[in-house]
Amino acid sequence: MLRYLPDSFKIRRFTTRQLVAVAIALLVVLALYYNALPHYSDGRRWTPPPVAASRTPPAEWQRRADQVKQAFLHAYHGYETHAMLHDEIRPLSNQFKDNFNGWGVTLFDSLDTMILMDLNDEFRRALPVVEKADFMPSPNVTNKHVGYAPFFETVIRYLAGLLSAYALSREPILLQQAEKLGNMLSPAFDTPSGFPLFGVNIAQAQGIGSTTGILAEIASCQLEYTYLALLTGNKTYWDKADGVMQGLAQADLSALGGMMPRRWNVETSEPTDQFLSVGAATDSAHEYLLKQYLMTAKSDRTSYQMYLRATNHILTHLLYLSDKRGLLYVTDVSRPGGGPSHRFEHLSCFFPGLLALGADQLDLSLDDLDLSALGSEGLRSYEILKHYDLRALHKWAAEGLATTCYLLYADQPSGLAPDEPPPSAGNLWIAALERWREGGQRGSPPGLGEKPTVRFTEEELKNAKLRAIKAEWRDYYLQRTDYLLRPEASTVESLYLLWRTTGDPIWRERGWAIFEAIERETKTPSAYASIKDVLKSPAPQLDDMPSFFLAETLKYLYLTFLDEDPLPLDRWVFNTEAHPFPVFTWSSWEKEKFGIGKLPS
Ligand code: DMJ
Numbered sequence: 001m002l003r004y005l006p007d008s009f010k011i012r013r014f015t016t017r018q019l020v021a022v023a024i025a026l027l028v029v030l031a032l033y034y035n036a037l038p039h040y041s042d043g044r045r046w047t048p049p050p051v052a053a054s055r056t057p058p059a060e061w062q063r064r065a066d067q068v069k070q071a072f073l074h075a076y077h078g079y080e081t082h083a084m085l086h087d088e089i090r091p092l093s094n095q096f097k098d099n100f101n102g103w104g105v106t107l108f109d110s111l112d113t114m115i116l117m118d119l120n121d122e123f124r125r126a127l128p129v130v131e132k133a134d135f136m137p138s139p140n141v142t143n144k145h146v147g148y149a150p151f152f153e154t155v156i157r158y159l160a161g162l163l164s165a166y167a168l169s170r171e172p173i174l175l176q177q178a179e180k181l182g183n184m185l186s187p188a189f190d191t192p193s194g195f196p197l198f199g200v201n202i203a204q205a206q207g208i209g210s211t212t213g214i215l216a217e218i219a220s221c222q223l224e225y226t227y228l229a230l231l232t233g234n235k236t237y238w239d240k241a242d243g244v245m246q247g248l249a250q251a252d253l254s255a256l257g258g259m260m261p262r263r264w265n266v267e268t269s270e271p272t273d274q275f276l277s278v279g280a281a282t283d284s285a286h287e288y289l290l291k292q293y294l295m296t297a298k299s300d301r302t303s304y305q306m307y308l309r310a311t312n313h314i315l316t317h318l319l320y321l322s323d324k325r326g327l328l329y330v331t332d333v334s335r336p337g338g339g340p341s342h343r344f345e346h347l348s349c350f351f352p353g354l355l356a357l358g359a360d361q362l363d364l365s366l367d368d369l370d371l372s373a374l375g376s377e378g379l380r381s382y383e384i385l386k387h388y389d390l391r392a393l394h395k396w397a398a399e400g401l402a403t404t405c406y407l408l409y410a411d412q413p414s415g416l417a418p419d420e421p422p423p424s425a426g427n428l429w430i431a432a433l434e435r436w437r438e439g440g441q442r443g444s445p446p447g448l449g450e451k452p453t454v455r456f457t458e459e460e461l462k463n464a465k466l467r468a469i470k471a472e473w474r475d476y477y478l479q480r481t482d483y484l485l486r487p488e489a490s491t492v493e494s495l496y497l498l499w500r501t502t503g504d505p506i507w508r509e510r511g512w513a514i515f516e517a518i519e520r521e522t523k524t525p526s527a528y529a530s531i532k533d534v535l536k537s538p539a540p541q542l543d544d545m546p547s548f549f550l551a552e553t554l555k556y557l558y559l560t561f562l563d564e565d566p567l568p569l570d571r572w573v574f575n576t577e578a579h580p581f582p583v584f585t586w587s588s589w590e591k592e593k594f595g596i597g598k599l600p601s
């Protein structure tokens with residue numbers, strides 16, 4: 001064939017025989033690859049579809065933000081019409097429920113979102129309700145919380161809702177009510193350790209709960225009580241928040257690499273198990289380590305030390321790569337040295353955003369670490385991590401994890417992610433990273449980069465055998481198929497933080513894809529509904545709309561699509577229910593007005 005080519009085209013360095021050999025070798029490689037792909041029982045091959053990159057014109061983002069605002073209005077007006085003064089609307093039956101004290105949790109949780117969206121009419125209509133709230137036990141509560149206010153939920157939704165709405169509007173009634181509520185909840189701290197109890201019997205001003213507390217519920221009140229102290233000048237609130245942090249910091253966690261486990265004795269402030277995770281029952285405690293440090297303008301060094309220790313352990317012990325797709329995921333262990341469960345809880349999808357935030361706002365250096373507090377396990381992690389730029393490592397983990405979280409959405413026919421942790425199996429990320437580093441860091445770090453979606457077709461959904469073949473390629477199974485309008489399960493919290501910290505529009509686009517799925521699958525004539533089965537489209541709906549849908553999910557989506565950032569990350573910190581608090585400026589007007597000088601610097 002070479003004969004017929006003009007001289008200038010001839011490849012002179014190879015003989016025809018050599019070229020034929022190369023071509024055969026290529027064919028063999030292609031055939032092997034083709035055979036390795038999953039295939040249907042009738043012999044058809046299946047290839048993952050390519051990931052589409054999109055470029056959205058800037059004006060379109062404003063339109064998208066407006067659409068989220070309309071979604072908020074639809075949901076909130078439904079609540080106002082059918083469930084006002086109760087906690088949540090039932091979006092299918094247009095009934096209501098009182099599952100969080102019966103004081104109107106949806107209204108309190110929505111206040112700051114209204115302000116951010118310039119919904120003045122709704123905000124003005126809400127203020128008289130806030131003003132009238134006496135925070136006493138409501139006869140309407142019929143669920144497990146009868147007779148007491150659950151401390152954690154009341155702090156993160158009601159107290160934080162009031163405080164952040166105050167921060168954004170300076171309406172005095174909001175602060176007055178925040179102080180009243182913060183005070184009424186204070187009996188929860190009446191334990192020998194100062195760790196809060198599970199709930200408060202408000203009528204009797206008494207904390208109630210077992211001696212064993214859950215980490216997330218003990219350690220997710222520092223932002224709220226510290227900010228309340230700042231605003232009121234009442235140092236007692238600071239003492240309560242700081243008491244929790246100091247108690248946790250003094251526990252001997254050397255066997256756990258410095259990471260806080262799930263259960264604690266609220267009398268002795270000692271851990272009572274060795275379960276390490278960033279999922280349910282632990283999540284926001286890790287979140288508050290970083291955020292307390294940031295909110296106090298990087299003065300709460302105890303929190304920072306604990307954040308460094310916890311993330312060092314997570315990076316080296318809890319991050320795994322799935323077998324086929326190389327999906328990065330974070331899992332849990334029930335004791336040090338024990339094998340990982342390989343569960344990847346969808347609730348953990350707040351974690352990539354947290355890592356991105358830390359890497360964006362901090363220098364993140366191992367030089368800051370107090371080595372004497374590490375213990376042998378922590379020192380082992382330190383020895384590995386010292387070869388890396390810690391900030392880069394946090395960023396890689398954030399991007400890899402956020403991609404996996406997004407794929408759990410994109411993989412489903414409804415475009416919505418399942419709530420329950422899909423079990424998986426894989427290998428330690430840090431080991432793969434070490435091989436990549438020792439091999440000269442060629443290509444992107446393991447777990448990063450574009451990954452194709454693996455979606456079931458209609459045909460596969462009907463046929464269990466076909467579905468099983470495809471499922472294997474996904475690297476995870478669905479234990480539960482419901483979607484509860486969560487911000488973590490929606491991944492939107494992390495997508496927002498990844499977008500703001502990297503500036504890469506892919507994260508924004510992913511947020512939009514998720515919003516479109518929410519609109520398509522969860523909207524009802526009066527509000528939005530949780531979903532029973534994400535494998536179906538149209539997806540069967542549940543008669544629930546949790547208040548965090550308005551507080552978190554829609555707020556993060558709105559902020560993701562806005563071009564102007566009203567809450568720059570160096571000036572605002574979100575609590576675990578997405579309520580923003582300002583980063584303290586120790587010399588601001590607050591200092592004079594509320595006596596911030598009383599707080600330790
Ligand atoms: C929210 O109430 C908070 O984010 C909490 O920390 C755990 N998750 C729910 C929403 O899913």
